[in-house]
Amino acid sequence: MNLISVEHLTKEYRVHERPPGLMASLHSVFHRKYKIARAVDDLSFSIRSGERVGFLGPNGAGKTTTLKVLSGLLHPTAGTVRVSGFDPRRREHDFLQRITLVMGQKQQLLWDLPPADTFTMNRAIYDIPKQEFDETLSELSSLLELGKLVERPTRQLSLGERMKCELVAALLHRPKVLFLDEPTIGLDVSMQAELRTFLKKYNERFEATILLTSHYMDDVTALCPRVIVIDRGHLTYDGDLTQLVHKVRPHKRIVLRMHDGKQETHDVAPSDLKATITRLLSGDPISDLTVEDPPLEEVMRDLFAERGDRVTNS
Amino acid sequence: MARYFRLLLVRLRVSVQLGSQYRSDFLVGGVMALFWLSWNLVPMWVVWQKRPMIAGWSFPEALLVAAWFTLMRGVLEGAVQPSLVAVVEHIRQGTLDFVLLKPADAQFLVSTAKFESWRAADAIGALVIGGYALHRVAHPPAASAIAVALLLTLAGAAVLYAVAIVVVAAAFWVVRLDNLIYLFNSIFDAARWPLTVFRGFWRILFTFIIPLGLITTYPAMALLNKLDWPTALRALGGAMLFVALARVAWTRALKHYTSASS
Numbered sequence: 174m175n176l177i178s179v180e181h182l183t184k185e186y187r188v189h190e191r192p193p194g195l196m197a198s199l200h201s202v203f204h205r206k207y208k209i210a211r212a213v214d215d216l217s218f219s220i221r222s223g224e225r226v227g228f229l230g231p232n233g234a235g236k237t238t239t240l241k242v243l244s245g246l247l248h249p250t251a252g253t254v255r256v257s258g259f260d261p262r263r264r265e266h267d268f269l270q271r272i273t274l275v276m277g278q279k280q281q282l283l284w285d286l287p288p289a290d291t292f293t294m295n296r297a298i299y300d301i302p303k304q305e306f307d308e309t310l311s312e313l314s315s316l317l318e319l320g321k322l323v324e325r326p327t328r329q330l331s332l333g334e335r336m337k338c339e340l341v342a343a344l345l346h347r348p349k350v351l352f353l354d355e356p357t358i359g360l361d362v363s364m365q366a367e368l369r370t371f372l373k374k375y376n377e378r379f380e381a382t383i384l385l386t387s388h389y390m391d392d393v394t395a396l397c398p399r400v401i402v403i404d405r406g407h408l409t410y411d412g413d414l415t416q417l418v419h420k421v422r423p424h425k426r427i428v429l430r431m432h433d434g435k436q437e438t439h440d441v442a443p444s445d446l447k448a449t450i451t452r453l454l455s456g457d458p459i460s461d462l463t464v465e466d467p468p469l470e471e472v473m474r475d476l477f478a479e480r481g482d483r484v485t486n487s
Numbered sequence: 488m489a490r491y492f493r494l495l496l497v498r499l500r501v502s503v504q505l506g507s508q509y510r511s512d513f514l515v516g517g518v519m520a521l522f523w524l525s526w527n528l529v530p531m532w533v534v535w536q537k538r539p540m541i542a543g544w545s546f547p548e549a550l551l552v553a554a555w556f557t558l559m560r561g562v563l564e565g566a567v568q569p570s571l572v573a574v575v576e577h578i579r580q581g582t583l584d585f586v587l588l589k590p591a592d593a594q595f596l597v598s599t600a601k602f603e604s605w606r607a608a609d610a611i612g613a614l615v616i617g618g619y620a621l622h623r624v625a626h627p628p629a630a631s632a633i634a635v636a637l638l639l640t641l642a643g644a645a646v647l648y649a650v651a652i653v654v655v656a657a658a659f660w661v662v663r664l665d666n667l668i669y670l671f672n673s674i675f676d677a678a679r680w681p682l683t684v685f686r687g688f689w690r691i692l693f694t695f696i697i698p699l700g701l702i703t704t705y706p707a708m709a710l711l712n713k714l715d716w717p718t719a720l721r722a723l724g725g726a727m728l729f730v731a732l733a734r735v736a737w738t739r740a741l742k743h744y745t746s747a748s749s
Contacts, residue, residue: 246584269590281585283501285508290501297497298589298596300490326508 175255176350176382177220177243182252184213184238184406212238214406215252220384222349225376227397227414228386231477235406236386240352243384244274257350270299273348277355280339282327288338289323292345299346306345312378313341316371333364340368344375351375353385357392369395390469404477415466421475422467429453430461440467494591495599502602516605524557524612527679542683547623548711549681554617555640555703556679557609562644563675565606567651568668573600575658583744594737598652621710628710635719636709642726643702649726649733650697656733656740678703698725 190206191198213235220226228236241247242254245261245268254261259268282291296306314323317337327335336356344351353372357365369392376383387393393400393414400417402410410417424440427449431437441449446464453462506513531553535546544552574597577583586596621627628636654667661667674697677685682700685693693699701722708714 241584244588246587264587266590269588272588274584274588276584279580279582279584281582283505285505286501290504294497294501295589297490297494298591 174222175219176222176224176257177384178253178255179219179239179243180217180253182213182216182239182242182254183211183250184235184242184247185250186210186212212406213242213403216403216406216408217252218401218408218411220382222382223376223380224399225373225383225397226385227393227400228384228403229393229400229473230386230403230409233405234403236403237354239403240274240354240384240386244272244352245269246274270346271348272350272352273343273346274352275340275343275354275356277336277353277358280327280335281342282335282338284328285326287324287326288330288342291327291338291342292323295342295345301346309345309347310341313344316374317341317367333360336360336364336368340371347379349379349381351381351383351385353383353387355387356385357387357389365389365392366395372396390473394469402476409476414469417476418466418469418472421472424467426465426467427453428461428463428465429459432458432460491591491595494595498599499602499604503604505601506604513605516603517608520561520606520608521612524609524616527557528553528616531679542681544681544683545624547620548707550616550620551624551707551710552681552703553679554613554620555643555706557616558613558640559643559647559678559702560675561606561609561613563647563651563672565603565609567598567648569601569603570598571651571655571668574598574655578658578744587741587744593741594652594734597655598648624711628712632710632712635714636706639701639706639709639719639722642723643706645726646698646701646729649729652733653736656736659740659744675699681707695725698722698729701725 186209187207188210189201190208191201212233216235216239228239230236238247242249243256243261245264248262257268257271259265259271261268261272282288283294292306292310295301301309314320317340319337319341322330322334323338323341327338330338340356351372356372357368360368372383372385373396375381383396385392385396398414399412400410400414401408402417410420422440423442425443425446427439427441427446429437429439439449439453450462450464453459506516528550531546531549535541535549539545541549574583577586577597583597586593589596650671654671657667677689677693678699682690682693682704694701705714705719705722709719
């Protein structure tokens with residue numbers, strides 16, 4: 174059964190056109206020109222319960238807008254959206270109990286107090302029974318290895334520590350649907366990996382559905398078997414991640430490491446793989462040889478390059 | 488209902504914790520509250536030195552209005568405005584999203600976001616001034632008069648809250664609100680005087696449009712047995728109307744936010 178269904182979703186904003194220059198600015202105080210910006214255009218997709226889906230696209234593609242519509246923060250201009258049987262726009266109590274939205278660039282933790290106080294506050298807001306709260310908190314804390322962290326004021330925590338606590342604050346009510354908007358932004362590689370492992374465990378443990386946007390392709394590769402790619406509000410791909418890679422970049426990549434530390438890469442068609450490897454092995458002595466798919470960053474770059482866009486998902 | 492009460496307690500506790508994080512702020516705040524309290528009484532004292540009765544009010548009677556003014560200013564600046572300022576910041580930074588994602592009434596969450604606990608000093612000050620004024624007035628108020636005064640106090644606080652919510656609603660369109668808050672505080676200053684001191688336009692303004700009379704003068708009048716029942720009932724009805732209007736303004740503002748923000 175589909176847990177999330179989006180049909181012909183369109184979201185438009187009315188934006189004020191601000192011309193450059195002083196005179197033009199003064200003029201615009203009295204005569205405002207508005208234009209309609211279409212952030213999401215006739216988007217349709219559906220997600221089954223328990224799926225982990227990566228939501229990809231360049232900046233301004235409409236990813237965040239879609240996540241906000243799905244979580245009830247924005248109202249669609251046209252089309253219908255259902256999440257867990259609810260119309261998000263109505264912001265019903267039972268709906269909000271079931272979902273969470275994590276925004277890597279915004280925080281809900283109280284800045285001057287330890288995260289534990291935000292947790293207590295969320296416990297009161299979500300009306301979580303004491304025992305359930307304690308269980309969830311200790312489980313999340315051990316999964317994220319929080320330790321005594323939650324007792325230090327938020328402002329003294331590092332970005333990564335803060336993000337871990339943000340996740341706990343967002344998951345205390347054990348939501349079944351997770352909308353994650355750039356949850357790993359700004360974090361170092363090991364912290365990113367830690368959060369990915371955690372999200373996967375949460376997904377398995379609570380059978381939660383995850384829809385995630387990220388600038389880090391490693392997040393998507395590690396977490397999401399399925400990806401939805403949108404560009405300028407349109408759906409451009411929906412399906413298996415490996416198939417997307419094969420479709421856009423059918424070549425395999427052979428990486429050779431020589432004895433002197435030099436590295437060579439060769440992109441070859443799968444049918445030529447054997448012949449190329451044989452040829453390479455008969456040449457100079459090598460220390461290592463690997464065959465891999467091209468990195469997702471390059472796939473994305475190729476996918477959007479045709480459109481003449483600057484691709485920021487790298 | 489019980490859930491919201493629990494939530495309010497948690498919010499209050501967090502505010503006290505926040506307040507005591509910066510202990511010197513806490514102390515300075517309390518001292519400042521006491522200073523303003525005495526300073527506010529000076530003009531009244533000067534004016535009533537010249538004449539024993541002004542617009543039907545003796546000095547001790549006017550002091551009773553000043554006591555309510557002190558209490559209500561504490562409510563305004565300790566319980567209403569800090570949250571209001573926090574919401575405006577939320578709107579500016581986009582973190583209001585977190586409020587709207589919570590399964591609780593957004594207006595409740597927004598208006599209980601922050602309390603300045605040292606403002607309790609105002610309540611103590613109000614009690615002292617009020618106690619002294621009653622002592623000077625000589626005839627102790629009847630139990631029914633005290634009940635009406637308390638009821639009107641709640642109504643007055645509700646009106647203050649309603650006005651603040653309307654201001655917050657405006658913040659969804661106009662992001663800079665500092666001036667509006669400053670303007671309201673300046674107007675509120677007039678509430679230290681008994682309503683009958685004002686005439687014509689000002690009397691109408693402070694009775695119906697920004698009902699400062701209801702907030703400070705009517706409770707004092709009730710205690711002095713000077714308030715007739717019809718006026719008291721109209722005041723209570725008016726307060727409810729204000730709260731209802733504020734709710735409408737808030738709902739409309741939220742609708743605007745969810746369809747306009749990005």
